[in-house]
Amino acid sequence: MVMKKITEALLPLLLSFIYFKLCLCNGDPTFGCREGEKKVLLDFKDGITDPGELLSSWIGEDCCIWFGVQCDNQTGHVIKLDLRNTESDEVLSEQALGGEISFSLIGLKHLRYLDLSMNNFVGIRIPTFFGSLGSLRYLNLSNAGFLGPVPHQLGNLSHLHYLDLSNIVWSYDTVFLVGSHWLANLSSLQYLNLDNLNLSRAPNLLKTLNTLPMLSELHLSDCNLHVPHSVSYVNFSYLRILDLSSNNISSVVPLWLFNLTNLEYLDLSYNSFRGLVPSDVGKLTSLKVLNLTNNGVLEGVPATLGKLCMLERLDLSWNNFNGELIELEEAFSGCIQKSLKILQWTNSELTSHLPSWFGNLKSLQRLDLSSNSLYGSLPQFQLPSLQELYISDNKLNGTIPAHLGKLFPELVVFDLSSNNLVGVLTEAHFNNLSKLEYLYMSSNSFKLVVSSTWIPPLKLKEVHMSDLELGPRFPTWIQKLKNITSIDMSNAEIADILPNWFWYFSPNMRHINLSHNNLTGQIPSSFKLLKLDFIDLSYNHLDGALPEIVNNSVSGATMKNLFELYLSWNKITGIIPNSICKLMHLRVLDLSHNKITGVMPDCWNHSHANLQVMDFSYNNLHGSIPTSTCSGNIPLTYLYLNNNNLSGEIPSSLKGCGWLSTLDLSYNNMNGSIPTWFAANLSSLQFLQLRANMFTDSIPPELGSLESLQVIDLANNYLSGAIPHSFGNFTAMKTAPDLSSANIESYMDHIKANIKGREDNYDKILLLLNYIDLSDNELSGEIPEEITTLSYLTYQSSQPPNSQRGVLDDEDDEDESVWFYSVYCF
Ligand SMILES: *[C@@H]1O[C@H](CO)[C@@H](O)[C@H](O)[C@H]1NC(C)=O
Ligand SMILES: *[C@@H]1O[C@H](CO)[C@@H](O)[C@H](O)[C@H]1NC(C)=O
Ligand SMILES: *[C@@H]1O[C@H](CO)[C@@H](O)[C@H](O)[C@H]1NC(C)=O
Ligand SMILES: *[C@@H]1O[C@H](CO)[C@@H](O)[C@H](O)[C@H]1NC(C)=O
Ligand SMILES: *[C@@H]1O[C@H](CO)[C@@H](O)[C@H](O)[C@H]1NC(C)=O
Ligand SMILES: *[C@@H]1O[C@H](CO)[C@@H](O)[C@H](O)[C@H]1NC(C)=O
Ligand SMILES: *[C@@H]1O[C@H](CO)[C@@H](O)[C@H](O)[C@H]1NC(C)=O
Ligand SMILES: *[C@@H]1O[C@H](CO)[C@@H](O)[C@H](O)[C@H]1NC(C)=O
Ligand SMILES: *[C@@H]1O[C@H](CO)[C@@H](O)[C@H](O)[C@H]1NC(C)=O
Ligand SMILES: *[C@@H]1O[C@H](CO)[C@@H](O)[C@H](O)[C@H]1NC(C)=O
Ligand SMILES: *[C@@H]1O[C@H](CO)[C@@H](O)[C@H](O)[C@H]1NC(C)=O
Ligand SMILES: *[C@@H]1O[C@H](CO)[C@@H](O)[C@H](O)[C@H]1NC(C)=O
Numbered sequence: 001m002v003m004k005k006i007t008e009a010l011l012p013l014l015l016s017f018i019y020f021k022l023c024l025c026n027g028d029p030t031f032g033c034r035e036g037e038k039k040v041l042l043d044f045k046d047g048i049t050d051p052g053e054l055l056s057s058w059i060g061e062d063c064c065i066w067f068g069v070q071c072d073n074q075t076g077h078v079i080k081l082d083l084r085n086t087e088s089d090e091v092l093s094e095q096a097l098g099g100e101i102s103f104s105l106i107g108l109k110h111l112r113y114l115d116l117s118m119n120n121f122v123g124i125r126i127p128t129f130f131g132s133l134g135s136l137r138y139l140n141l142s143n144a145g146f147l148g149p150v151p152h153q154l155g156n157l158s159h160l161h162y163l164d165l166s167n168i169v170w171s172y173d174t175v176f177l178v179g180s181h182w183l184a185n186l187s188s189l190q191y192l193n194l195d196n197l198n199l200s201r202a203p204n205l206l207k208t209l210n211t212l213p214m215l216s217e218l219h220l221s222d223c224n225l226h227v228p229h230s231v232s233y234v235n236f237s238y239l240r241i242l243d244l245s246s247n248n249i250s251s252v253v254p255l256w257l258f259n260l261t262n263l264e265y266l267d268l269s270y271n272s273f274r275g276l277v278p279s280d281v282g283k284l285t286s287l288k289v290l291n292l293t294n295n296g297v298l299e300g301v302p303a304t305l306g307k308l309c310m311l312e313r314l315d316l317s318w319n320n321f322n323g324e325l326i327e328l329e330e331a332f333s334g335c336i337q338k339s340l341k342i343l344q345w346t347n348s349e350l351t352s353h354l355p356s357w358f359g360n361l362k363s364l365q366r367l368d369l370s371s372n373s374l375y376g377s378l379p380q381f382q383l384p385s386l387q388e389l390y391i392s393d394n395k396l397n398g399t400i401p402a403h404l405g406k407l408f409p410e411l412v413v414f415d416l417s418s419n420n421l422v423g424v425l426t427e428a429h430f431n432n433l434s435k436l437e438y439l440y441m442s443s444n445s446f447k448l449v450v451s452s453t454w455i456p457p458l459k460l461k462e463v464h465m466s467d468l469e470l471g472p473r474f475p476t477w478i479q480k481l482k483n484i485t486s487i488d489m490s491n492a493e494i495a496d497i498l499p500n501w502f503w504y505f506s507p508n509m510r511h512i513n514l515s516h517n518n519l520t521g522q523i524p525s526s527f528k529l530l531k532l533d534f535i536d537l538s539y540n541h542l543d544g545a546l547p548e549i550v551n552n553s554v555s556g557a558t559m560k561n562l563f564e565l566y567l568s569w570n571k572i573t574g575i576i577p578n579s580i581c582k583l584m585h586l587r588v589l590d591l592s593h594n595k596i597t598g599v600m601p602d603c604w605n606h607s608h609a610n611l612q613v614m615d616f617s618y619n620n621l622h623g624s625i626p627t628s629t630c631s632g633n634i635p636l637t638y639l640y641l642n643n644n645n646l647s648g649e650i651p652s653s654l655k656g657c658g659w660l661s662t663l664d665l666s667y668n669n670m671n672g673s674i675p676t677w678f679a680a681n682l683s684s685l686q687f688l689q690l691r692a693n694m695f696t697d698s699i700p701p702e703l704g705s706l707e708s709l710q711v712i713d714l715a716n717n718y719l720s721g722a723i724p725h726s727f728g729n730f731t732a733m734k735t736a737p738d739l740s741s742a743n744i745e746s747y748m749d750h751i752k753a754n755i756k757g758r759e760d761n762y763d764k765i766l767l768l769l770n771y772i773d774l775s776d777n778e779l780s781g782e783i784p785e786e787i788t789t790l791s792y793l794t795y796q797s798s799q800p801p802n803s804q805r806g807v808l809d810d811e812d813d814e815d816e817s818v819w820f821y822s823v824y825c826f
Contacts, residue, residue: 033063033071037078040107041069047102052087052095070113077110084140085118091143091168096120098145106132115140117164123147126175131156140164142193146175155182161214166195170222177202184208193219195243200224210235221267222246227254234259245291246270258283269293269315276300282307293344294318306334313342317368325352337361344368346390354396356381369394370415378421380407388413392440399423405432415440417464424449433457442466442488452476462486462511469493471517479505486511490536497521498542503529515539515566523547523572536566538590545574546596564588568615576601576616581608588613592640599623600641606632615640617664624648625665630656642689643667650674655681666691666713673697674714679705686732691773692716699774704729716776723779727772728786 038061045058057067063078064071070080085096098120105111106129114136122145130139131153139157142164150165163186167174177194180202189212199205203226209215215236225247239260250272257266258280266287273295281290282304290311292298298319305311332340337360350372358367359381366388374391377398386408396419401407404414412435421444430436436457447469450456454477461483471494478487484506495518509529513536522544523537546567562583568590575598576591583589587610596619604611604626611634621644630636633656642664649672650665657663660682670693678685679702686708695717703712704726710733772787 033069033078034076037108038063040102040104041066041078043102043104047100048097049099050097052085052097054083054085054087054097072110075110078108079110079135080113081108081111082113082115083119084115085120088118091118092120092122092145093118094120098122100124101127103127103129105129108133110135112136113138116144117142119144121145122173125149126151126154128153130154133157134159136160137188138162141175142166143168147173148175149178150175152179152182155185158185159188160186161188162191163189164191164193165197166193166219167197168195170196174198177205180205180208184211186212188214190214191217193217194223195219195221197223200226207231212236213238215239217241219243220247222270225249227251228256229254231256236260238262240286241265243267244271248272250274253278255280260284262286264310265289267291268295271295273298277302277305279304281305285309287311289313291315292319296320301328301331303330305331306336309335309339311336311339313344314340315342315344317344317346317348320349322349323352324355325350326355326357329355329357332357332361338363340364341385342366345372347371350374354379354391359383365410366390382407385410387411387435390415391419392417394419396421400425400429402426402428403431404429405434408433409435411436413438416444417442417466419444421446423447426450427454430457435459437461440464441468444468448475450475450477455480458483460484464488465492466490466513467492471495474499474502474519478502482506483508485509485531488513489517490514491516493517494519498537498540500524507531510534510561512536523567523570531561533561533563535562535564537570538566538568540570542567543571543573546572546576546580546591548577548579560584562586563610566590567594568592570594572596574598576621578603581605584608585610587611590615591619592616593618595620597621600626600629600646602626602628604628604631604634606634608632608634610634611636612659613638616644617641618643620644621646625651625654625670627651627653630654630660632656633658635659638662640664641668646670648672652677657682659684661685661708662687662689664689665693668693671695674700674703674719676700676702679703683707685709687711689713690717694718696720698722699724699779701726703727707731709733711771713771713773714777715773719774719777719779721779722781723774723784723787725784725786728784728789730772730790733772733790 041058041063045055048055055067063069064076068081068083069078071077072079083097085093087093087095096119101121101124111133112135114133115138117140124146125148126141126146128151131151134156136157137159139160139162165175174197176198178201192209192215205225206228209218210231213235216238218239218241221243222245225244227244227247227249229251234256237260240262242260242263242265245267248271252275253268253273255278258278261283263284264286266284266289269291270293274297276299277292279302281302285307287308288310293315294317296319299321301316340361341363342365343361346368350369352374353376354374356379361383363385364383365385367386368390370390371393374394374396376396378396378400380401387410389408389411392415398421400416400421400423404411409432411433414436417440423446425446425448427450434457437459439460439462442464443466448465456477458480460481462485466488470489470492474494474496479501482505485508490513498514498519498521503524507529508531510531511534512532513534515536516539519540519542521542523542523546525547563585564587566588572591572594574596576596578601580589580601581603584607586608589611590613592615598621600616600621600623605628614636615638617640624647625641629651631653636657637659639657639660639662646665646668647670650670652675655677658681661684663682663685664687666689672695674690674695683706685706687710689711691713696719698721699714699719701724704724709730
């Protein structure tokens, strides 16, 4: 009785409880996720390492609102797990998820979408139980660090639409395919990306994929792909996007490709296809992009190209086409004339006139013919949509047509640098080019004649006019270009005062090159342009003191982006302010050939993690080399302190310069002995120049282990004792000097550029020599026999080179990259 009462009273409550439970089971969204699936997710979280605390929101009742989780709003089942790491672009970032992937994940029976890309599951394989997530439509494991074979069990995912296993870069420790038969079961697959996987153990991949009727997008770039020469029947007829780039395919272009008539994008770049592009290309009437760049020997363009009525982007670069472009008029006629927007054809040895048929490609927005051997003059064709025109690095001669603005009214980028173009450019050439932002016309023989009130194209952001005749007055029209970020007026025959406004007129200025002019006036007292990353004022007649780098007026703001500062060959006086050390990102600091006095700045430390070149040579610095030099293990590679009045010993802090390849302390007053630690600590040294100082004691035999040494000049000191036998061990002097890129880095390029045909500074070319000079010391004993094994030295017994200056004659040097002069003298 009592019981019944209680039951009756409780019944509604009880019912509502049951109702509540039912609701929960049905997954009413207001009641959150399902208990079982929440547990699965928590088990999963347990196995995961999460340094970036991506999963910190995975607490609380409702798992459906956890980061990356999405539930079905009808049933409450977890249907999506998106744990892509978007925190960092970096592959295998340390902030990414890693660890183990719990088997319990198979409890998410309704999971349709799983994205673990850009994570760091380094060291584990793709779990085979992923093959049991039978509802998956989308699986993205790209750049997630997995290794080992892709499990065949994935073949069980018959509903899968998207499978992405790609990597951004090739890596040996990544997943690979062993066999491809299992892919045949993915009958719903629409998208497959295997970029940068090693597929050499899945030789039949393409044949397997050919059986997948839904496939529409296929990315197989850089994956050791085997491409069959023929297939019996082309079945993946929905294929719209096919990327076979970078696979070293070295056959003729397989004909079956041209049966893929729905293709919109075909990338065959970076292979070694031979011969002609088959005329069957004309069948690909849906094609929007055809990329054939870098195949080396593709010889021609089929006439049927013109049938590609949808083709918007065509890239034929880096192929050795022969023949005249004029003969291709037919290939580029037809409806391609209306569709083509981008034509890239660089570095293809095009030896030809510029034919006027380019003018038929009325939709063209970008035409890139740079780095060929085009000759003759610029024809006057009109391209009403053209935004980008690149014809640099050719042999075009003649003048450029006036009224460029009428021919190319939409032009934004115009690069005609490094040709043989001539003539006077006037205001008319630039009329109506109101959209022009990037103009590169360096290295031609132009003269610019405009009035001082000229209004140049005002949108200009970058103007490079090196070697153009601009002077003798400093061009004032520049001032109107308020948005300019990069300006090169080097070697432009300007003989004028560098105006003060130049340092203010465009607040976004980043790159300034005014070198090789006759600019006078003072170096500005501070560089107010805080965004500058490159300044070259070398080879002028500027005077005044070096600017304080910290701009006090802007609350101590510095030019924190400055990477390269060249002020050599001027008449700069005063001291080097310590504030120069505040330029944390500096890579090159060249103050050589000035009249700078005082001591070297003593403030270099580990925060100068970029400093590679420091050149204070040919000044009047005194005092010793500060002990902060190289104190922070900075990557200094070139250190020139020669031709100053430096004194004292070589500081042991130079031990921190482990990257040093050039150390030039010659023509100073330094003393003490040559440190024995050079060999161990400066093992990359190639050029050691200590000539004309007051070094004493014997030459440390340890130097013999400097394997890269090409030049050792210790002449004109007070060294005594014997020449070490270990000098026979200079490996670099036994092999042909390596003049490849590794040896001549950008600073050398810069120097060479400066040398080319201008007032010259030969000292640094001598870096390319092989020699030992120990003359004018107090050495005794025989010349060790071992030295004769240095086969790339030329013996010159008594006659020393007439100092190491001025022995080279530019006129004799046709090939600039090779200046050999091998000698040793004692
Ligand atoms: C369920 O969610 C989907 C996608 O978020 C939404 O489009 C749909 O309207 C929702 N349905 C209900 C009943 O809330
Ligand atoms: C897979 O993830 C990568 C990296 O997060 C992304 O770039 C790519 O577009 C994704 N693939 C697909 C098919 O969505
Ligand atoms: C394949 O999927 C089914 C259900 O979708 C499952 O029962 C079976 O265990 C899966 N097989 C493998 C090898 O994962
Ligand atoms: C492929 O599908 C067939 C038939 O559906 C099945 O028997 C086979 O086990 C599947 N293979 C794999 C690797 O899942
Ligand atoms: C690709 O895999 C094959 C077979 O495992 C191997 O022989 C080859 O060296 C690999 N290629 C590269 C570039 O790792
Ligand atoms: C081509 O695909 C169809 C289904 O789309 C299939 O019936 C046929 O067997 C396939 N042929 C080949 C040779 O794979
Ligand atoms: C390509 O298509 C043609 C018809 O246009 C057909 O005769 C030929 O067999 C197809 N070739 C392949 C390999 O599918
Ligand atoms: C063709 O492919 C190369 C290499 O991936 C790329 O640099 C180039 O931009 C592509 N060309 C076009 C027109 O998309
Ligand atoms: C351009 O160069 C060719 C030789 O390549 C020469 O015949 C022609 O006269 C030159 N034209 C001009 C305008 O200099
Ligand atoms: C300069 O740049 C600013 C910001 O990008 C822009 O609003 C302005 O129109 C530009 N001025 C000219 C003359 O192009
Ligand atoms: C620049 O100065 C040098 C001498 O310093 C002179 O020979 C040369 O003619 C000058 N150039 C110009 C364009 O004034
Ligand atoms: C030259 O190098 C070899 C091998 O490193 C070494 O054994 C030998 O002692 C060295 N010679 C001298 C004279 O230091």
